[in-house]
Amino acid sequence: MPSSQVAAYGTWKSPITSDLIVTGTIGLSQAALDGEDIYWLELRPTEAGRTVLVRRTPDGQTSDVTPAPFNVRTRVHEYGGGAYVVHQGTVYFSHFADQRLYRQTLGSEPQALTPEGKWRYANGVVDASRQRFICVREDHTAGEQEPVNTIISLSLEAGQEPKILVTGNDFYSSPRLSPDGSHLAWLTWNHPNMPWDGTELWVAAFNPDGSLAESEKVAGSIAESIFQPEWSPSGILHFISDRSGWWNLYRWQNGQIEALCDRAAEFGEPQWVFGQSTYGFDTSTGSEQIICTYVEKGTTHLARLNPTTQELQPITIPYTVVRGLQVAAGQAVFLTGSPTESLAIARLDLVTGETSVLQRSSHVTVDPGYLSEPQAIEFPTENGLTAYAFFYPPKNQDYQAPGGEKPPLLVKSHGGPTAGTSTLLSLSIQYWTSRGIAVLDVDYGGSTGYGRAYRERLKGQWGIVDVDDCVNGARFLAEQGLADGDRLVIDGGSAGGYTTLCALVFRDVFKAGASYYGVSDLEALARDTHKFESRYLDGLIGPYPERQDLYQARSPVHFCDQLSCPVIFFQGLEDKIVPPSQAEAMVNVLKSKGLPVAYIAFEGEQHGFRKAENIKRSLDGELYFYSRVFGFELADAVEPVAIANL
Incomplete structure (x- = not known):
């Protein structure tokens, strides 16, 4: 092997280019099992961000189910999820362009089930015995008033009026039919709660006419978060609750709630989108077993739980991330990955323990000599507390830095803010580290994966605790000699922004x-x-307008005079969650103040970028911006960014 070259951090030439990232990468989500067939969604940046439903048959053949221009995506809660259901070979899905529900039998064209109008649908289940579809509906027909969320049923044949089954609260999710079709369970919550703050689990029997009889609350409150109700094959209702301070598994039978695994670990996750799943039932051993995932200190584990003995037995797989777990007799399908493997759809044979990859988000292979592996770190933060992060040191087998030079550090603040980082291979992170820029991915107070108390550190403290933890993480690395204290930068999207x-x-x-x-x-x-988020800030900041003072005191736009460093902004012009006006107001103030500032806006993009050319432009643009700010030469030419006041 040739000896490595000596070159300054940031100037290293890397094989991990923005073109490599966007052309070789698709998004993967929502796996499903239907008999022996396996389904999943693929978001394809090269098809203008279209999401396609894909089917894999037992003989290993894969094919697209939904034809162009159909785009399988719902806008319920704006974040969507739960956009399709497959039942005995028939698919029911939401089409992004018109938000109508469509029915499609294999080999045929999709047929609209719902009329044109201002309704959105998600999180459905097929009620086969009554020949109908039950789902969450979001009704936007009231114009400027807040949309109305309900659980409805509609005929599997087009042209019939939907019927409202459950109404009266602000939000609903997770309608679940019992195996015999006699009962429906669901989650509900009201403003100002978010689902990770407090939800309620309800259940009701069906009347002969298909309506619901009197409902009964099973669990939950304004201070207890319930996640993923699920009926076992024998008809016992299971769910996840954080009543102990951790999202743990429970079951409800004979009117009693029983804990199944009391552990300081998170078996649930924040319900940002519909259709999330962290457990399911396996009957291949002759008894009902629960296959589940849980997170301890940011790391995911897969296990088998015996509900009778409550023994939790680890399942060894060659991955560190498991999401969207779906289970049927003898097999499990999930999204997975590791620090050296990007996200993939994998199948696990629960009898033999054999794991096979069905589809990868990227078929790009990168020599491990260019990959920085995450190091879990804990560091001291305010009030004598500890915060968590993953540190990625610079790594490129072709280069070493001059003696004594310390690398620039990019601190990444995730969105949510109720979200969390993971150890999954991110080529977007490796893009930086392979060029000689260290990365710190911070799980600040408020992040998921460390219990309810850690999540609630952000209660009333958004803009303080998260900032302190990002600052203290950067300082910690600089003090350890792992980063250049004069070249610390930070980026983030949405809440991370x-x-x-x-x-x-x-x-x-x-x-x-x-x-x-x-x-x-x-x-x-x-x-x-x-x-969905209109009262989120009540818990993060305080009620508005009663605490207008806090909103003003924590809004960066009012304190641009305190800003004395360059900033670049990236913005989708169709973003309904954070409208472009917010970025533009800040840009204008910075321009008038004479600070270096850049603004890159994308037509047709919403909250998060889906088009390949825009993802590429963002990565390269941010790198170019830092190279100009810190005065280092890039190894490759990238499209310049117009920087005012440079």
């Missing part, structure tokens, strides 16, 4: 930053956002 802007405005640790559709004006967000 807000954390980024707060860190740049209210602290003086970072020398530059990048905001991806980040919040700069909390009042504007409180007044102008969608229903």
Whole structure:
């Protein structure tokens, strides 16, 4: 092997290019099992971000189910999820362009089940005995008023009026039919709660006419979060609750709730989208077993839980991330990956333990000599507490830095803010580390994966705790000699963009930053956002307008005079969650102040970028921006960014 070249951090030539990332990558989500067939969704940046339903048959053949231009995506809650159901070879899905529900038998064209109008549908289940579809509907027909969410039923044949089964609360999710079709379970919650704050699990029997009889609350409250109700094959209702301080598994029978696995681990996750699943039932051993995933200190584990003995037996797989677990007799399908393997759809034979990959999000292979593996770190933060992160040191087998030089550090603040990082291979992170820029992916207070108390550190403290943890993580690495304290930068999207802007405005640790559709004006967000998050800030900041003072005091746009470093903004012009006006207001203030600032806006993009050319432009644009700010030469030519006041 030739000896490595000596070159400054940031100037290293990397095989992990933006073209490689976008042309070789698809998004994968929502696996499903239907008999011996396996289905999943593929988001394809090269098809303008279209999401396609794919089917794999037992002989290993894969084919697209939904033809162009159909785009399998729902806008319920704006974030969607649960956009399709497959039942005995027939698919029911939401088409993004018109938000109507469609029915498609294999080999035929999709047929609309619902009329044109301002309705959206998600999270459905087929009620075969009554020949109908039960799902969550979001009704936008009231114009400027808040949309109305209900659980409805509609005939499997087009042209019949839907019937409302459950109504009266602000939100619903997870309608689940008992195996014999006699009962329906569902989750519900009301403003100002988010589903990870407090939800309720209800159940009701069906009347002979298909309506629901009097319902009964099983579990949940404004301070207890219930996740993923599921009926076992024998008809016992299971669910996940964080009543112990951790999302653990429970079951309900004979009117009693029984804990199945009391553990300081998270078996559930924040319900940002519909259709999330962390457990299912396996009957291949002759008794009902639960196959489940759980997270301890940011790392995912797969296990088999015996509900009778409550023994939790680890299942060894060559991966560190498991999402969207679906289970049938003898097999499990899930999204998975590791620090060296990108996201994939995998199948696990529960009898033999054999794992096989069915589809990869990227068929690009990168020599391990260019891959930085995450190191889990804990670091001290405010009030004597500990915070968590994954540190990625620079790595490129072709280069080493000059003696004594320390690398620039990019701190990444995730969205949500109730979300979490993972150890899954991210070529977008490796894009930086392979060029000689270290990355710190922070699980700040408020993140998921560390119990309810850690999540609630952010209660009333958004813009403070998250910022402190990002700042303290960067300082920790600089003090350890692992990063250059004079070249610390931060980026983030959405809520992570807000954390980024707060860190740049209210602290003086970072020398530059990048905001991806980040919040700069909390009042504007409180007044102008969608229903699902319209009261989210009550818990993160305080009630509005009663605590208008806090909203103003924590809005970066009002304190641009305190900002003294360059910032680049990336924004989708059709973003309904964080409208472009928020980024533009901040850009205008920075321009007038004479600070280096860049603004890249994308037509046709919403909250998060889906088109290949825009993902590429964002990555390269951010790198170019830092190269100009810190004065290092890039190894490859990238499209320049117009930077005002440079």
